[in-house]
Amino acid sequence: MSDLDVINVINAVYVVAAALFIYGISGLRKPSTARSGNRMAAAGMLIAIVATLFDREIARFEFIIPAIAVGAVVGAWMARAVPMTGMPQMVAIFNATGGIASAIVALGELIRTNERPGGEVEVDSAVAIALGIAIGTVTLTGSLVAAGKLHGTINQNPVLLPARNVVTAGAGVVLVALGVVLVVAPDLTWVALGLAAAGLLLGVLLAIPIGGADMPVLVALFNSYSGLAAAATGFAIDNNLLIIAGSLVGASGLILTAIMCRAMNRSLVNVMFAGFGQTGVIVADQEQRPYRTVTxxxxxxxxxxxxxxxxxxxxxxxxxxxxxxxxxxxxxxxxxxxxxxxxxxxxxxxxxxxxxxxxxxxxxxxxxxxxxxxxxxxxxxxxxxxxxxxxxxxxxxxxxxxxxxxxxxxxxxxxxxxxxxxxxxxxxxxxxxxxxxxxxxxxxxxxxxxxxxxxxxxxxxxxxxxxxx
Amino acid sequence: MTATLITSLTIFVLALFVGYYVITKIPPTLHTPLMSGTNAISGIIILGALVVGGASEDTASEILGVVAVALASINVFGGFLVTERMLRMFKRRGGDPQRR
Structure with missing residues (x-):
């Protein structure tokens, strides 16, 4: 088979995988079909991975295969060991690993293209790479703070730094500025590293002021981000399956975020930037009202x-x-x-x-x-x-x-x-x-x-x- | 704007719509398995990681790729397995004779 044939076959397998993902997720509309849906999505993932291993660009297997094995062992152990009360932390950690994996791939793609003789990163790829790095790094640290708060390793109460909204906005501005510089001058690898650092900082700043009761919103939001980071990286490396799967996850997380906000009667902006406790905790009227007890x-x-x-x-x-x-x-x-x-x-x-x-x-x-x-x-x-x-x-x-x-x-x-x-x-x-x-x-x-x-x-x-x- | 970008954007927008309509049909009962399941699916980044990590072009990018392969595999295996474990707990009334 010629290289072009191989690419066509891989892309054809990706279409099947995308269909399995969509059909698999829609299996979750009923508990009775949910398990087969999950297995269908897993089958889609398996064939996509196997097909990718035939990519002619992959020259060496001696590191990637053990890396898969390490991830499989760690993931399987976590999936077995987690108590059901610990599910939110675990999802937060998976948001973190998924997000940072996307940022790392985007960064690797940038470096590898720049190192290639005559290699030049196109503007649209550079935008996608910047987005992948930014979203992925914010997701990593934000999710780790969320996981720490949920697990009780980090103080659950909102940590309200002085002028925190100004500081957070400042970090956001730096992030955007570095992103723009990277798009203009994608050959500057250090800019990409600076962008990653700004993203890591912003993730902490966004998550730290949010209190324990609002964690469901934050976890759902970062769930969405982890998908969007994968989609952005998909744009950077021209991989349609990354775009499809990433946007499915992105849509899912956003819908869940909206549902949780509605259920708490708060806007996302309010959850993210108000800091719980400022929204108006009233002092209950002091008079003791009578109530009935029952044996x-x-x-x-x-x-x-x-x-x-x-x-x-x-x-x-x-x-x-x-x-x-x-x-x-x-x-x-x-x-x-x-x-x-x-x-x-x-x-x-x-x-x-x-x-x-x-x-x-x-x-x-x-x-x-x-x-x-x-x-x-x-x-x-x-x-x-x-x-x-x-x-x-x-x-x-x-x-x-x-x-x-x-x-x-x-x-x-x-x-x-x-x-x-x-x-x-x-x-x-x-x-x-x-x-x-x-x-x-x-x-x-x-x-x-x-x-x-x-x-x-x-x-x-x-x-x-x-x-x- | 290149033709590839337009194609990619088309796919992106359509996938968001498909996602919206599929996800809104999922009942709150299954929202936790949905999140762990989508954790697994966001492990799709492993495809990009495999190419970057196995390309044998440049040491720095290769190391990054290999690290990303390991991280994405955590999502893929952990996500699907924990979703399966959770979904196994959902039983219909009288569906399980071993119920104590």
Whole structure:
């Protein structure tokens, strides 16, 4: 085969791979087709890699093959070892590795073209290389800071440097300026290195002021960037599959970013530059309002005789490691003829969809998992809503109080259920520091205590009631 | 502007649209596997890394390429494997007889 034939065959394989990626991702529209979708995408990746190895430009295999092996071992080990609560950190680390790999390839392409006798980087390639380096380096350090914050190795609180927005803007200006210089004079390798350094700095500056509760947005945003970096590098080396796959990932991350922002009722600009805590944490009115408490026995009776129950599970459930206890309660009630649903708010976990994975891990069947809109449709016909480890996302102030900082945020309308049981340690307010009107409503009873211990005794009580039936 | 650039831009814009319509159909339940799955797909940069790392042209770019191959492989293998592991947990009601 001539070189041209080989290139055509490789490109034909890339088309098949692109189709497998798109079809594979669309498999994720249902849990029942998701696994085969994932495998299809993996098959696309495999054939693309194998085809690329036939590229005539690849002259030596003695380093790239071991490099694949090293990456495979590290990746496989991480995939096995990570606990489901640690998924957000792991995705953040993968964002980092993907982003920096793209930046490195862009830099390598620049150096290799410049070193070639008579080699000259075209203007459009230089733009793509600059973008690949800039996006990739920002993604690396930004994602590592995000991973550190999620893991607790870096202080979760927003680190607010003095004049930080000016400093960040300054770093951004330097980044753009170096990018422009690189496009004008792509033969200057040191400019590319300076651009990379500016990108690394900017990534830290962007991520460090963002607080723990906003991490889902940041992780989704860098997820998008890691794809866009690959797409930019695809432009630089004229590789269509890089462009297609990179823009799929870019689109996915951007959509998830938008979904998370909407669920928190904040704009991306607000998340990125406001610094959490400045947006208006109000001091709750000091007067003590009366609330009702309920004993475990009474709560169990209420649940055992209800025909329909919705569990609203927040991340506090996972913090208390009580998912299995909640699922046991759900199984018991369902075995007794109660309709049981699990309502999950989009911001319930530490990343998009996180709470659903944690519940699935505890063997909650996916057809019992309801998203925000579907859950809200059910509350009118729900006899008991049980709120565990959730606070701000069930606060009716979001609908009723225009002065509230969370006003307009989409919430779980648990206050529409006939009765509400809120499991909580104390009356302390939630992450945003806002008092929760739900706790003081007539139909609400508070069940104080550790979520896991309380659920365990609820399970025992309900079991007793059902057996005495 | 070269013809290649126009072709590339065409592909880029169309792929963004395809991405938009495919991704908006994915339910929130599967958003975490979606993110780890797209992590794997962004490992596609391995294709560029293989060429730069195996070209035997210039030592500096070759070293960069080899490093990028290793990093991208982490995404490819880690991403697909952890997605598979997560998706295996999603079961239908009564679908698993071993449920305790």
């Amino acid at each position: 475990t026995e009474d709560a169990a009776t209420l649940l055992a005789y209800a025909r329909s129950v919705v569990f609203v599970a927040g991340y506090g459930l996972a913090v208390a490691q009580a998912q299995h206890e909640l699922r046991k309660l759900g199984d018991l009630l369902e075995g007794n003829g109660t309709t049981v649903r699990y309502g999950v708010h989009p911001v319930a976990g530490r990343m998009p969809g996180h709470m659903n994975v944690l519940l699935a891990e505890a063997d909650v069947p996916y057809d019992q998992l309801y998203d925000l809109d579907d859950t809200n449709r059910e509350f009118g016909q729900t006899e008991v809503a049980l709120v565990v480890g959730a606070n701000d996302v069930v606060n009716p102030q979001a609908r009723t109080n225009p002065d509230s900082p969370i006003y307009g945020m989409p919430i779980m309308n648990v206050d529409e259920a006939q009765s509400v049981i809120v499991m909580k340690r104390t009356m302390a307010s939630g992450f945003s520091g806002i008092d929760n009107d739900l706790f003081y409503m007539d139909r609400t009873s508070m069940l104080f205590g550790d979520a896991r211990a309380s659920l365990r005794s609820l399970v025992a009580e309900v079991e007793e009631i059902i057996n005495d039936g």
